[in-house]
Amino acid sequence: MTIDATDRRIINATQSGLPLAPAPYAVVAGWLGLSEREVIERLAAMQDKGVIRRIALAPNHYALGVTANGMSVWDVADDHAETLGAEVGALDFVSHCYLRPRVLPDWPYNLFAMIHGQDRSEVELKRQEIAALLGGACGASDILYSTRILKKTGLRLREGA
Amino acid sequence: MRREVLPPEALDATDRAILNALQEGFPLTPHPFADAGKPLGLSEDDLIARIQNLREEGAITRFGPFFDAEAMGGAFCLCAMAVPGDRFDAVVTLVNAHPEVAHNYERAHRLNMWFVLATDTPAGIEKTARAIEKETGLKVLRFPKLKEFFIGFRVKA
Structure with missing residues (x-):
């Protein structure tokens, strides 16, 4: 499960969450000077390797009554x-x-x-x-x-x- | 993170459908909100606005990639101690002073203090655990993970 410096930059840019914009991966790409396609491909590769478990929304279970x-x-x-x-x-x-x-x-x-x-x-x-x-x-x-x-x-x- | 339960009327059926559907995953496509909105009957703009609102209400803790911290390097270890009641606060101070202690919980058990060590290298775990033992005079039980299982956890909104 090896990741390189560019993967790490993508991780750092997204670890607090994805931007709420119509093309969020393009926004991340813009921050890092990469193409949208490269960001999507690298995220997909990290998901295949298990570095990313999943891309999803996590509900606040406490707020939903699971306290x-x-x-x-x-x-x-x-x-x-x-x-x-x-x-x-x-x-x-x-x-x-x-x-x-x-x-x-x-x-x-x-x-x-x-x-x-x-x-x-x-x-x-x-x-x-x-x-x-x-x-x-x-x-x-x-x-x-x-x-x-x-x-x-x-x-x-x-x-x- | 919000530690209050939302009143039931804070979320409508569409909000609940979004929370249930997007827990399962989010598309890796150029227009993921448009793609994820389709089966929910929502336009791209509507879905973005709904998620924004859910976030502001505190109904969402995270939205994006979930990383396996260990896969990115570093070492983690769950540890536990049996701390005498009259020394508890003093030991909390000693343990929490280590930046390697990521989180720490008091639990109702003879082993009443449970914390996670996070270090750059496996050797750092041993070094920190020994330092805590030396400072507190208490045994630090180490529970490194041997195997992690795939998690099916879902909250029904």
Whole structure:
């Protein structure tokens, strides 16, 4: 997944969003002294390589009433973890889904799935849905609710990084 | 980001259709608003004006490419600590002082502090985690991602 200096300039120019103009890629091209076609082709190539996950609109789920979330964690048998993790990630109420190492004895869980809902009782229902999906492949599980944001900074690409 | 729920009447059926449709993707074409507007029965100008308005209302957090930060270089690691209650505020100050700490949440658990380290190199993760352990005298549990799954998350507007 290699990107070059021009790709990086396109990333820097669009990481806070696309311009709301009839020809947004031409606007970006104008900023960077590139052709519209090159910007579109490079964005498409980055999308193919997975550098860009997708080009889309992200609704503010909080504003739309999806205000509760919890980090659910699961101890899933290693030989089923990849298959089941993929199924959990595909659920429409899960926003992040990762396999991570257990840290024994402090932490027996290897699958992390962030669950969103209108309120905590909905989050708990979704959690039961995941438990049913994992079935016998899962031993212990837990859910961690955040009680306070202690720090939040955007993950912004440093210029020339 | 707006942390208030919009009143239901803030969005009409067209707004909701836009939010639902454009979550799925946005065209990489010379006139993407015209192309995306067609199936919604909206002209290019109408769609742009609607998105502008949704953005001003705080109904949208982002509109554009979503990048995989890791694919662009750099390293990330989720970390957790069990911080004694009477030291919590002091430890928050020590941890947050590191610019490598991208975000940090208090969570209701014995492991009550969860933060993400973001560094230019994998070695930077280890260096920062060790520095935090030294400064706080507390163990920093490291949870690097082994595998990330494709996400189907959608909010029904």
